[in-house]
Amino acid sequence: MTTQPILDVSGLTMDFGGIRALNTLDLDVNNGEIVALIGPNGAGKTTFFNCITGIYTPxxxxxxxxxxxxxKKISLNGLKPNQVxxxxxxxxFQNIRLFSKMTVLENVMIGRHCRTKAFIFGAIFRNKATLQEEQGILETSYAILEKVGLANYADEFAENLPYGAQRRLEIARALATEPLLLLLDEPAAGMNPQETIGLEHLIKQISREGQAIxxxxxxxxxxxxxxxxxxxxxxxKKIAQGTPLEIRENPAVIKAYLGEEVDA
Amino acid sequence: MDYFIELLFSGLTRGSIYALIALGYTMVYGIIGLINFAHGEIYMIGAFTAFIVATVLSIYGFPLIAIVIIAGIAAVVWSSSYGYTIEKIAYKPLRHAPRLSPLISAIGMSIFLQNYVLLAQTSDFLPFPRLIPDFPFMEPIAHIVGSTDLVILVTTVIVMVALTFIIKFTLIGKAMRATSQDRTMATLVGINVNRVISATFIIGSGLAAIGGLLIASHIGQINFYIGFLAGIKAFTAAVLGGIGSIPGAVLGSLILGLTESFATGYVSSDYEDVFAFSLLVLILIFKPSGLLGKATNQKV
Amino acid sequence: MGLLKELKKGVLISLWFVFLTFPVMVIKVDPIARTVVWRWANALYMAVGTFFIYFLVQFFLRKKENRKETNDSKEQTLSFIHRILQDRLQRNILIGVVAVVAVFFPQFLSAYQTNVMTTALMYVVLGLGLNIVVGLAGLLDLGFVAFYAVGAYTYALLNLHFGLGFWAVLPIGGLIAATFGILLGFPVLRLRGDYLAIVTLGFGEIIRLILENWGQFSKGPSGISNISRPGFFGIEFSLQSSIIYTYYLMVLLVLVTIFVVNRLQDSRLGRAWIALREDEIACQAMGIDKRKTKLVAFSLGAFWAGIMGVMFAAKTTFVNPASFTFLESAIILSIVVLGGMGSIVGVLFGALILILMPEYLRALSQYRMLAFGAILVCMMVFRPQGLISNIRRTYTFKKKTTSSLCR
Incomplete structure (x- = not known):
């Protein structure tokens, strides 16, 4: 491949006091790909997310x-979460962090925040540009809700959604920011088998539209x-990388998961 | 030189009083993560109870030693009861509420108690009876260190030792330490968390009452509003030392007391309170974890 | 059986409170005359009072419990006022009635009453300002009064030294207060909620103490007097008509404030504030600049406090540091909390209840602060959403239409 990977992480290291949570980790994601990061509990996966999204400084x-x-290549080093x-x-987020006292639609509208501009002046005077922008926010947000299948819930408070729907809303909210790369932290955690199948379809659908994940x-x-x-x-540490087939046969992976079910 | 020593002792005395109040803040914060805004009022009520009891007894002609003991006990008993009751009314129902709710409730409680004392008693400054006589053996250095200062320092040291003992060796002390580290875990190993929290409020309030009694006899007058300023300053001291840390509260209090004393002695007394507030603001901005506190990371 | 047990508990609790309040309520000593008054009646009142309050509280708790069971907390029972506000016709009637009352108020009532009403309206604006900070953005600001003081002293000093008039200083006062808001907000807004509250409180006290002690600048505790009242294109009013004029001015300011705050609330910025209140980390992950958003909320709140400060100085023609104590911040906070955090109508009601009630029930006025304290506690414990909770706007969205933004 000649094109650059969308996300290119090299040598990522994170120390908490004396504990090395991440050790010179390399990882890359290409355009349109779905890449999974797996490992036993406490392997440092969420720490990795927190580092690349600017919540922790590596x-x-x-x-x-x-x-x-x-x-052009952009360095994400030292950026704040919102800049990232x-x-x-x-x-x-692994443990769902929705804006629970806002409606489902508003949750997605928040995602549009960083792609829009209206400020104090626009808010007070509602000039034409602001009105158009608001309309745009509303349309895009609603379209995203339809995509993830939550349009019927648009006016519900986020906290009243069933669990699986809350996870979908998190995805919808992230999609609203028009990401180059979508990071999903255990999207299926706590879902029942049916919800998981639904989620699988959703992720595949998003991926088909060219979204890197x-x-x-x-x-x-x-x-x-x-x-x-x-x-x-x-x-x-990274102990292996490859296609699902390669990973399934990798002895280091099997060893790391020993005692845990590798169910595939 | 004498002036320096005088200021030093006055600073230590102030610091000791702040420490007695600051401990209540820091213990409560350590256990339930709440800034108990009404704590200053507990201290004020302690001082008022001592004032009322001592004056009544002296009018009825009790001997000084009996007055001191009875007034002291009354102050501690009533302040602790207030502390216990306040927790039950204003904080316990809010244990799972958003973080700011108990703080607003605490502010309300503080305003309520101030005005309760104002209405039931008076808004005037009341002369506090002299409970501590001038000891004859202090005569030669009385112009530098008063007898009251001595009593305050000695009492504070005794109280600190007792508190350390309680926290280190008694069952309830161990339960407190466990609860402050992990409340859920403490519940799981069978600690009655509600009782621990009540105990914390009772002990903290008792300490504040002792502080109230001592400062009132030191300054010689009280009114319903003394709790606000003393509370803020003690809170400053607790934050300076690192809120949640008991040695930190003592250290912070002594530092605050000494700096205040030297600043007013050598610079100017006009801005004494401005100084305390500025210190508070500066610490919170630049080192919110304080001198001996642990920095906490929010879990994502 | 159950009733007997309840009664016993009620008696025990009232006895506990009798004990608790015994020294302060019953004994009153005069240390100078060396006399003791035993006010035993107070103990009796206390016993009976707490006994009934206990059952009242039990009743409310049970009602709350029942409501939770039947309603599943999902559908909030709309309060009376909500139902009125949602019906267009009823809403317009209500607004009409309020408007008529507001317009003719000074015609029918005395100058004193008008003055009281003006004060209440000032608290409405102050409450709405603080509501942006506390209610929408979730930043507990206990030093709000500092910005009020900044506004008041801006006008007092500019009027004293340069003879500037009310209208010239009104925006200046607001802007200077907003600048103070930004200056303070810059370092402190990264602090956690409860620390932020204490720092703002400290800041409020610092401002007051500086005003008290820096005599050359602020004339110290004695304050600045003879400040000009608001004029109207150079016309000076008599005292009587000035009071009426100030009243109408305040009505206008309230309307402007409601308009602006309402629009802010329903904007991109307003959504960001509420999201920030709900979850800061998620908010940042959505690309919202936490600091900037908070700073805007903080300084906008300060702006309104500043404007009201100018208004206050102009209305009373006198300012001194004693008007700007922490208690003032607490009163404004009570208004916001009582009304319902984030709710404009709530603040309106909160201010009118809290400021007018003690004025008209004179017997109550000395219990004013006591009541404010109790309100803060009770609202947190029993009804954290306030008297009139805010209903979030729902967006009607019709596909492929462009004019669906308007409700």
């Missing part, structure tokens, strides 16, 4: 984001069926 390492189609999102990395997931069946490539972590 001890060492480089994070590069390249817009597809020959855009603006540059094109959007995430969901990096996901952390424990559900091996889901990971194997979705991913183009898989990275495996243990104790903050």
């Amino acid at each position: 001890t060492a390492g480089d994070i590069w984001l390249t817009p597809p189609g020959g855009g 999102t603006e540059k094109g990395l959007a995430r969901t 990096l996901l952390i997931e424990h559900d091996m069946k889901l990971v194997m069926s979705l991913s183009d490539r898989i990275f495996v972590m243990d104790y903050g």
Whole structure:
């Protein structure tokens, strides 16, 4: 491949006091790909997400984001979370973090925040540009809700949604920021089998539309069926990478998961 | 030189009083993560109870030693009861509410108690009876260190030792430490968290009452509003030392007391309170974890 | 059986409160005359009072419990006022009645009453300003009065030294207060909620203490007097008509404030504030600049406090530091909390109830602050959403139509 990967992480290291949570980790995601990051509990997967999204400042390492189609490489090092999102990395959270006292539609509208501009003046005077912008926000948000199948819930409070729908809303909200790369942190956690199947369809659908996705997931069946490539972590280190087929046969992976079911 | 020593002792005395109040803040914060805004009022009520009881007894002609003991006990008993009751009314129902709710409730409680004392008693400054006589053996250095200062320092040291003992060695102390580290875990190992929280409020309030009694006899007058300023300053001290940390509260209090004393002694007394507030603002901005506190990371 | 048990508990609790309040309520000593008054009646009142309050509280708790069971908290029972506001006709009638009352108020009532009403309206605006900060953005600001003081002193000093008039200073006062808001907000807004509250409180006290002690600048505790009242294109009013004029001015300011706050609330910015209140980390992950958004809320709140400060100085023609204590911040906070955080109608009601009630029930006025304290506690415990909770706007969206933004 000649094109640059969308996300290129190299040598990412994160220390908490004396504990090395991430150890010189390399990872890349290409345009249109679904990449999975797996590993036993406490391997440092969520820490990895927190580092690349600017919630933690990594001890060492480089994070590069390249817009597809020959855009300029952007360094994400040292950016604040909101700047990272603006540059094109959007995430969901392992323990759902919706704006629970806002409606479902408003939750998605918040995602449009970084792609819109209206400020105090616009808010008070509602000039034409602001009105058009608001209309745009509303239309895009509604379209995204339709895509994830939550349009019927648009005026419900987010906290009143069933669990699976809340996870979908998190995805919808992240999509609203128009990310170059979508980061999903255990999207299937706590879902029943039916909801998981629905989620699988949703992720595939989003991916078909050209969205690059990096996901952390424990559900091996889901990971194997979705991913183009898989990275495996243990104790903050990358222990393997490859296609689902390669990973399934990798002895290091089997060893790391020993005692845990590799169900695929 | 004498002036320096005088200021030093006056600073230590102030610091000791702040420490007695600051401990209540820090213990409560350590256990339930709440800034108990009404704590200053507990201290004020302690001082008022002591004032009322001592004056009544002296009018009825009790001997000084009996007055001191009875007034002291009354102050501690009533302040602790207030602390216990306030927790039950204003904080316990809000244990799972958003973080700011108990704080607003605490502010309301503080305003309520101030005005309750104002209405039931008076808004005037009341002369506090002299409970501590001038000890003859202090005569030669009385112009530098008063007898009251001595009593305050000694009492504070005794109280600190007792508190350390309670927290280190008694069952309830161990339960407190466990609860402050992880409340859920403490519940799981069978600690009655509600009782621990009540105990924390009772102990903290008792300490504040002792502080109230001592400062009132030191300054010689009280009114319903003394709790606000003392509360803020003690809170400053607790934050300076690192809120949640008991040695931190003592250290912070002594530092605050000494700096205040030297600043007013050598610079100017006009801006004494401005100084305390500025210190508070500066610490919270630049080192919110304080001198001995642990920085906490929010879990994502 | 159950009733007997309840009664016993009620008696025990009232006895506990009798004990608790015994020294403060019953004994009153005069240390100078050396006399003791035993007010035993107070103990009796306390016993009976707490006994009934206990059952009242039990009743409310049970009602709340029942409501939770039947309603599943999903559908909030709309309060009376909500139902009126949602019906267009009823809403217009209500607005009409309020407008008529507001317009003719000074015609029918005395100058004193008008003055009281003006004060209440000032608190409406102050409450709406603080509502942006506390209610929408979720930043507990306990030093709001500082910005009020900044506005008041801006007018007092500019009027004293340069003879500037009310209208010239009105925007200046607001802007200077907003600048103070930004200056303070810059370092402190990254603090956690409860620390932020204490820092703002400290800041409020610092401002007051500086005004008190820096005599050359602010004339110290004695304050600045003879400040000009608001004029109207150079016309000076008599005292009587000035009061009426100030009243109408305040009505106008309230309307402007409601208009602006309402629009802010329903904007991109307003959504960001509410999201920030709900979850800061998720908010940042959605690309919202936390600091900037908070700073805007903080300074907008300060702006209104500043404007009201100018108004206050102009209305009373006198300012001194004693008007700007922490209690003032607490009163404004009570208004917001009582009304319902984030709710404009709530603030309106909150201010009118809290400011007018003690004025008209003179017997109550000395219990004013006591009541404010109790309100803060009770609202948090029993009804955290306030008297009139805010209903979130729902967006009607019709596909492929462009004019669906308007409700």
